Ligand SMILES: *[C@@H]1O[C@H](CO)[C@@H](O)[C@H](O)[C@H]1NC(C)=O
């Protein structure tokens with residue numbers, strides 16, 4: 574396939590599905606529209622570039638390294654290699670103790686669908702970041718309808734959930750095409766998201782960047798997972814006016830290192 578065609582079919586559902594099925598924007602705000610138009614402008618410029626080059630993009634993860642802002646987290650352990658990069662789209666869950674008028678929200682896990690972004694991370698890191706931003710402008714139900722990350726054509730590669738309150742789990746065997754393994758993890762290190770991180774659908778600050786390490790039972794050689802380039806996901810400062818449990822929408826990147 575020609576390089577530019579490959580890029581468009583990988584990144585734009587609009588090119589594959591007719592206009593009426595184009596996913597519905599979750600929040601029709603000018604900020605949302607701005608992010609979506611930035612995304613499509615960047616995508617268009619990449620298509621122009623790849624037309625000029627004429628060769629299909631190479632999806633080689635061996636030269637991809639963590640973004641500079643991740644320097645505050647410990648680096649991947651020596652000998653581990655980058656096996657997969659996914660965009661995660663889902664919710665961070667929280668609970669509130671309604672019997673306590675000064676309670677603050679407590680994290681109670683997360684649920685997200687992961688989409689294969691290995692190729693974009695290897696070819697266009699700026700487009701990877703913009704894709705993470707645009708992902709939060711659409712409801713996950715829109716992605717479920719097309720089985721792709723709306724408004725892109727990125728395929729599902731995994732599922733993220735908690736198996737107990739302290740075990741973030743990743744099932745990366747979700748696609749018949751890429752059996753990448755499973756990994757139960759523990760939090761290793763955390764840094765606040767950069768000051769300029771994009772806020773969530775209702776202005777929520779971005780959740781922290783993390784390094785997670787495998788607990789016993791991981792498969793596929795999976796060893797370490799980074800959560801980077803977070804968008805939204807943080808709870809309100811207090812439980813004032815909140816229900817006993819609630820969800821905050823987020824998107825992010827998960828980077829998987831393996832041995
Ligand atoms: C999907 O993930 C696998 C493993 O990281 C990678 O080899 C492949 O190139 C990815 N495909 C796309 C379209 O990103």
Ligand SMILES: *[C@@H]1O[C@H](CO)[C@@H](O)[C@H](O)[C@H]1NC(C)=O
Nearest residue numbers: 670672673674675676677678
């Ligand atoms: C109410 O919540 C605050 C904030 O988390 C906490 O410091 C305090 O101990 C809680 N009070 C009770 C009675 O649980």
Ligand SMILES: *[C@@H]1O[C@H](CO)[C@@H](O)[C@H](O)[C@H]1NC(C)=O
Nearest residue numbers: 664666681682683684735820
């Ligand atoms: C988080 O919310 C999702 C969606 O409602 C729900 O399916 C899941 O069970 C919740 N997870 C936790 C750990 O509360």
